[in-house]
Amino acid sequence: MHDRRDEFLAAIDAAHDLAALSALESSLLGKSGEVTELVKGVSRLPKEERPAAGRAANELKLALEARFAARRAALEAQALDAALSADDFDPSEPPLVAAAAAGVRVPVPRRRGTLHPITIVRNQLVDLFTSLGFTWQDGPEIETDWFNFAALNIPADHPARDTQDTFWLDDGNLLRTHTSPVQIRSMQRFAPPLKVIVPGRCFRAETVDASHEHSFYQMEGLVVDEGVSTANLIHTMKTCLRVILERDVKVRLRPGFFPFVEPGFELDVNCPFCNGKGCSVCKHSGWIEILPCGMVHPNVLRAGGIDPERYTGFAFGMGLQRVVMLRYGIDDIRLFMGGDLRFLSQFDGVTR
Numbered sequence: 001m002h003d004r005r006d007e008f009l010a011a012i013d014a015a016h017d018l019a020a021l022s023a024l025e026s027s028l029l030g031k032s033g034e035v036t037e038l039v040k041g042v043s044r045l046p047k048e049e050r051p052a053a054g055r056a057a058n059e060l061k062l063a064l065e066a067r068f069a070a071r072r073a074a075l076e077a078q079a080l081d082a083a084l085s086a087d088d089f090d091p092s093e094p095p096l097v098a099a100a101a102a103g104v105r106v107p108v109p110r111r112r113g114t115l116h117p118i119t120i121v122r123n124q125l126v127d128l129f130t131s132l133g134f135t136w137q138d139g140p141e142i143e144t145d146w147f148n149f150a151a152l153n154i155p156a157d158h159p160a161r162d163t164q165d166t167f168w169l170d171d172g173n174l175l176r177t178h179t180s181p182v183q184i185r186s187m188q189r190f191a192p193p194l195k196v197i198v199p200g201r202c203f204r205a206e207t208v209d210a211s212h213e214h215s216f217y218q219m220e221g222l223v224v225d226e227g228v229s230t231a232n233l234i235h236t237m238k239t240c241l242r243v244i245l246e247r248d249v250k251v252r253l254r255p256g257f258f259p260f261v262e263p264g265f266e267l268d269v270n271c272p273f274c275n276g277k278g279c280s281v282c283k284h285s286g287w288i289e290i291l292p293c294g295m296v297h298p299n300v301l302r303a304g305g306i307d308p309e310r311y312t313g314f315a316f317g318m319g320l321q322r323v324v325m326l327r328y329g330i331d332d333i334r335l336f337m338g339g340d341l342r343f344l345s346q347f348d349g350v351t352r
């Protein structure tokens with residue numbers, strides 16, 4: 001077989017284009033290629049001849065593989081050159097598209113991306129809550145009126161609907177305005193005791209400015225069991241804020257109104273930018289509103305098929321962008337979706 005080595009190598013060098021090279025490669029090294037058969041044939045030789053023949057066959061195979069690779073690289077470079085200097089070359093076409101059109105497999109330049117800051121904080125929250133026994137639930141971004149509003153104790157003409165500027169679809173469905181509908185979906189799916197978190201994207205017909213986006217991320221939480229109380233809610237919320245803001249935080253609870261909870265609260269943290277002294281971020285109040293929450297309204301439990309005489313629950317809904325902004329001192333919500341790599345690459349290497 002050795003005597004044919006030069007013949008094979010010469011044939012490789014003579015292949016005049018990529019298609020011819022590939023055809024030659026499969027005829028030599030393919031599944032039943034000539035050289036492949038030679039290698040297989042070694043096992044049929046008398047025992048004492050096998051080691052030497054095996055070594056020779058393998059060397060031949062490796063030599064051919066190396067020569068195929070070299071020839072392919074040369075032909076690819078030629079093809080690319082030809083494509084780039086062709087009359088119909090379109091300089092506005094992305095180079096990889098041009099290369100693909102010329103049949104060239106260009107190694108894609110590898111630039112490692114970074115995790116988006118919302119993903120970073122979401123992962124951290126998911127880690128925390130799953131370690132506390134919560135499970136992660138998903139729900140659809142296109143919702144029905146019933147799940148998004150009615151089942152959450154917001155009937156048709158309730159004024160709370162006006163505070164959530166809704167993108168309505170022609171068929172009467174809507175883009176969910178919050179992650180709360182997944183409370184209902186989770187209650188329908190699981191019997192208590194129930195502990196779920198729902199990170200997800202929500203939509204509102206907002207005019208975009210430094211603190212409003214039409215698409216944003218929330219993380220809903222829901223716990224339903226016998227004997228769940230406000231004390232459980234406050235403890236869970238404080239744990240969550242400590243982990244996310246990476247320090248012990250002072251919190252205060254104010255009454256807040258949301259139709260799906262009773263009582264409802266606004267949980268504020270002491271402003272981490274000025275330590276409560278008052279600054280532009282906290283609008284000189286010393287506090288930042290961060291976590292609306294409350295005890296699940298009996299009507300909501302009922303809508304989810306759970307007996308409110310027997311079970312109670314708490315729920316919360318946090319705006320993930322808001323948490324990320326507090327955590328990293330970001331002052332404009334538009335940066336998250338702006339696609340500016342100078343912003344995003346600052347999170348290079350941050351994995352959690």
Ligand code: DAH
Nearest residue numbers: 178180292293294315316317
């Ligand atoms: N869904 C509310 C919103 O987007 C936030 C919220 C408030 C969620 C109180 C809750 C809650 O679970 O208990 O405005």
